Amino acid sequence: MSKRRSDWQSRPQNRVRQWFHNGFLALDDEIINQVTKETLRMDSDSEMDKHQEMLDSHRHERTLALERLDQYNIQAWANTRGRKALSRIYVTISFVLAFVMIFFLLRTVATMPRFSDPNAPTNNEVMARYIEKGLEETGAVNIVAGMILDYRAFDTLGESTVLFIAASAVLILLRIDRRKDGTPVQELIAAESDDRHYEPRSDRILQGSAKVLVPIIFLFGIYIMLNGHLSPGGGFSGGSIVSAGLILYLDSFGFEKAGKFFTYKTFSWVSFLSLSFYAIAKTYSFYCGANGLPSGIPLGTPGAILSSGLILPLNIAVGLVVACTMYIFYALFRKGGL
């Protein structure tokens, strides 16, 4: 250890460094000596004080210069060898993590049962019950809708709430507010000018095709939402299709026209009413089901549009929440407001 240390001290670059530092110190000492000699020659106290101040300032400059040198050395190290070492560590860690993940995933896939194996653990009595009695118990021709909005409605409530919370978080993070007296802040002006630069308002091709497409998209989305218990689809997919139509409308006609029918108030009221309706309706039906009481909700004839009890209104509620959430995501991402 001591040998290595002496080696290090006798290396030429270290000697250069020592010489550099000593030179610094020697120079400073010289200045200090000179100044003290001069002060000794001084008689009055005020001159002494003045020179004392000079001395202090010299010392201060010396420490500053030393600090600067240290900072420079650290920066140089971070820019060359430090960065190299860090990137090497990052690459190693990411490779190790990726291979560990691949190993575990492959092992899991290798131990899984074959696709559509009748003896697989997923093919149990729960699934048989859904398929055999689903139509009778929920009244929904589409078994998937009966599953997610009747047997497992609590999951869907959680999903809608998660979407609503995500929209609220994005609202808090990205919204640019006006001042209290209604004048726009600097960021809002900047965002609007940036938006105008990138989004040409009077694009005739876009507006013409939007005029044709938006009603069709709305109709398709509403159809999927309302027919969720009869055919593939449901609240979530229908709501996202409606929100895609809303986004197309906003893109082609601008924020002013879209703001006439969709504001923050619309968003908060529609989301609040849908979610609370969902929660209250499902609470009622869970309460009745758990206590063995008749819920009094008619299931209707399977296949008719007004059938399957609560599934149709719940689909509408979920679809409204999803449409509002996706639309407000887009508006906030683009301009930080509606």
Add this chain to the structure above:
Amino acid sequence: MTFINIFLLGMLIVCALAVSLTRNLLTSLIVYMAYSLIMAIIWMLLESPDLAITEAAVGAGITSVLFFVTLKKIHAIKGDSDHEQTQK
């Protein structure tokens, strides 16, 4: 049928690799949309049309639109060449 399945799965792998290997962000985004569309077709072949509709609407539609807006905000999409040409 199996040929279509194998072709679609192969395209899926190609798309997944292309998304991570392309340098241009706009290109990788469009490849990502193609990935979602292929996934929607695969859901359809696996007889789950509910998932296919959702995948096409959310995966290919709304997620990509949000990505486009974000790329525009961070100026990763250069829209200036058109402007300059029309101004000249």
